[in-house]
Amino acid sequence: MVCRSHRPEQLVPSSKHSRTVEDKAASRLARQERRRARSREEILDAARKVLLRSGVAAMTLEAVASEAGISKTGLYYYFSSKDVLVFELVFSTLEGHAQAVQAAVANAETGGEALGAIVRETVHAFTAQMDDFRLAFMFGQVAGSAGIQWSAEQFARIRPLNAMIFSGAVALIEKGQAVGGKIEPRLLAFLAYLSAIGLLTMKGMVEAQGDPLVYSDENLINGFTKLFAAVDGS
Template sequence: MDSEAERKQAQQDEAKRASRAARRARRHDHSRAEILAAARRVLLSSGVAAMTLDAVATEAGMSKTGLYYYFRSKEALVFELVYGVLERQSRAVHDVVARAADGGEALGAVVGATVEAFAPQLDDFRLAFLFGQVAGAGALRWDAEQFDRIRPLNDLVLAGAAARLGDEQQARPSRAAVEPRLMAFLAYLSAIGLLTMKGLVEPLDDPLRYSDAELVEGFRRVFAAAAAPGREA
């Protein structure tokens, strides 16, 4: 049997190994975040074509070989940029929807929280939703593993409102008589459309007639009315 001193030494050695592993993980995460920040700067300042791994490595102050340690390809790097934006936005929407009092309010929360998340950072919106169109056909190809990571984010945005509407419609159909998940998706599309128009006109110094707050409130009222119980037969 090990002596007490040997057991204590073994515990100390294990604690040191765990500490070293934690420091390596923190350095890895920090370097990874620096690379993603550098890639975002290159993409936004120079465009899709200029965002090569060489350009990102230079911007990050590291070798291309070092960059490959973190990201195996340009596509993998772009995916992580897009995923990071979508994950932050999806969690923000989920948290607001969770506080909604009913289905109609949950739909309004999908619209409002999406606009609130992206309106101050339209570059993030363009990266997440328009990059593939701007980059051209074939520029982005996600593999099955990447799609498996993206799809749960849809549930973060839509599932809460859809569940609330579903529970309410079991008691009494809504006025719009639209399937709950589709209704939640339509609310999300409304926010995406608002942001697309905002991003289109603002660089031209020709803002929309209505403010973000007015547009969001209009959508809130439309979806609240659609989600309200229909008339009794």
């Protein structure tokens, strides 16, 4: 016999209650993810400071953990080795730069403008952050001697960043280029990128010796932009 004071339908949780439970669980997971992301970024920031201060050979997980204010065990939760930590540091710099170049190229209307955007964004992004430039583009010159090697899987993560940097410019060049253009579109995009890296390398070399370049950054950027626009025919 069913007690009249308890109606059967009251024993079944309402859909509103179920949604509330699910929403709370989703909110809790989102907070946990945000905390993990912040902790990861804090460790990468600490690693960058230690690396720039001490050099890659002297950089240890203990030093990074101390800089980040966590235990070495806590650091291992996010990064399993020094090689992995250093790779993620370099990768985050390259990824952020690739995204910025991609966004700049998206505002271009012609192939020539896109090539100029690659040069301009690359130079402007790293001029104020030359340590990041050295970390991203010159780290490989010292990594091997420090015993750091990237795996095939890590290289596979880096390669798509090239597509982010070049694909927008390539599409615009192909759209406006006459059939049988003299220079292959992706090569043009790569040359524009290479010119910006070369400019930054030279800038870092001479300014470190107190002998800055005769031409300003804008002079050089504008020169490259006009040169690539002429080659592209834009």
